[in-house]
Amino acid sequence: MDQRIRNHAATLVHWSGRVHRGDDVVLRVSEGTHDLAVAVAEEVGGRGANLLSVYGSDEVERAYLRAHDDDFETDPEYELALYENADIVLSLGGGRNTTALADVAADRRQAAARAHEGIREARLDTDWVSTVHPTRSLAQQAGMAYEEYRDFVYDAVLRDWQSLAEEMARLKEILDEGSEVRLVGEGTDITMSIADRVAVNSAASVDYDSHNLPSGEVFTAPADADGTVTFDVPMTVNGRRVRDVSLTFEDGTVVDYGAAQGEAAIEEVLDTDAGARRLGELGVGMNRGIDRVTDNILFDEKMGGTVHLALGRAYAANFPAGHEDERNESAVHVDLIRHMGEGSRLTVDGEVVQRGGTFRWEDGFE
Structure with missing residues (x-):
């Protein structure tokens, strides 16, 4: 072996x-x-x-x-x-x-x-x-x-998970203290509330409320999404290929959608139940050991320089004790991913946290 x-x-x-x-x-x-x-x-x-x-x-x-x-x-x-x-x-x-x-x-x-x-x-x-x-x-x-x-x-x-956990703690602290996240990039300008949420430092251990191996993301549960977001990472949803998915939100709910490929698969997800048209997760990939798209969500959503949004179910870990019943409920949790490449930025309460896929504490941030 x-x-x-x-x-x-x-x-x-x-x-x-x-x-x-x-x-x-x-x-x-x-x-x-x-x-x-x-x-x-x-x-x-x-x-x-x-x-x-x-x-x-x-x-x-x-x-x-x-x-x-x-x-x-x-x-x-x-x-x-x-x-x-x-x-x-x-x-x-x-x-x-x-x-x-x-x-x-x-x-x-x-x-x-x-x-x-x-x-x-x-x-x-x-x-x-x-x-x-x-x-x-x-x-x-x-x-x-x-x-x-x-x-x-x-x-x-097979990574040094303790070291990565310490780095990701920086982003968790920013999200925990923040009220609003904005994503801007090609085909994307969307704002989401993260007030009164608890970000998870997903360091591949249940001790961090993290449940994937590999992991390497920080995620929270957004609300009240407004704007449009385009996902340029191709993936398989319910056995079918989807590519260049676009979602438009008003007051937290998907009001329009499209895809260059696999639009029917996205429609089926959205029609599952009422919660499937709302967001359950905003995740930021931070695992630099994942350097390419593989059409496997377990890896792709953790890739450094990407963000992902999930339609459907939110995780209880993103809510303060006693408020878990406030989470979005759905029978599905479907992640969609976009690169945060040149010209893109992630801001929290108006402050740029990541530009062009590089965090402000990393070398090369401009």
């Missing part, structure tokens, strides 16, 4: 999940992640924790959804109980076909998502962490050779 797989597992269990003796751990294993699952199981066992592995496959899900009659049972008790009784959920992504669900009807996917919203909430109430194992399908989606893609993944995952 590649030693980097073992290092990945150790980082996931020790730094990210903070697994301790006696913890009840659910390990969600995708079809292409066997080697990483073995290494994670060894690490969990070494901590004296309890482990239950469950298998997940987009091809299995496709078969089930296509055969179903759309009358999905709401939050089946046996599955709900699994996550209500878990302390930690570790999800290993990496399947054989990144577009396996492309021919499942959108209304059926939406119905299934709505029916399982309580299960999703129960899982998100645990100390959950999602990561990805480099597979050939993901390498192909990224347009990279398999060996090249493995190097890319481990460069992003």
Whole structure:
């Protein structure tokens, strides 16, 4: 086994999940992640924790959804109980076909998502962490050779997370103290309120309210968005390619949208429920170890020099204690990304924090 797989597992269990003796751990294993699952199981066992592995496959899900009659049972008790009784959920992504669900009807996917919203909430109430194992399908989606893609993944995952956490704390402090964020760039001029929000220093550990490995972003929950934003990073949404998405907001709600490619996929997201037309997240990528777009949101949204906005569900971690019920609710959380290239700027309360993708504390800021 590649030693980097073992290092990945150790980082996931020790730094990210903070697994301790006696913890009840659910390990969600995708079809292409066997080697990483073995290494994670060894690490969990070494901590004296309890482990239950469950298998997940987009091809299995496709078969089930296509055969179903759309009358999905709401939050089946046996599955709900699994996550209500878990302390930690570790999800290993990496399947054989990144577009396996492309021919499942959108209304059926939406119905299934709505029916399982309580299960999703129960899982998100645990100390959950999602990561990805480099597979050939993901390498192909990224347009990279398999060996090249493995190097890319481990460069992003096996980092000095403590040092990056200390750098990202600078941006968290600015956002925590701020009231309004403005993004300006080609095709973009949008303002959002961030008053009374708590930014998350997403340093790839549940101790930082961070649930992705790799991570490397600072995110908050915006409100009252007004203006237009264009997302120039191509990506796959519900199994379909989307490119150059444009959203226009008034009083926090999407009132117009378009895309050079995949507009129907965006329409389906927006039509999921009322909350899908509002923002649940503003994230700023700060992981300089991610240096290219790979059509995998786990990596792309963390890339240094980018920002992303998510339609739909907001995270409770972005709200002060006792105010979690103020968050935007939705059955979806769909991130869209834009480069903060030449001519762009991110301001907080009128002060420029980032220009052209460079933060004001970094070399090269002008």
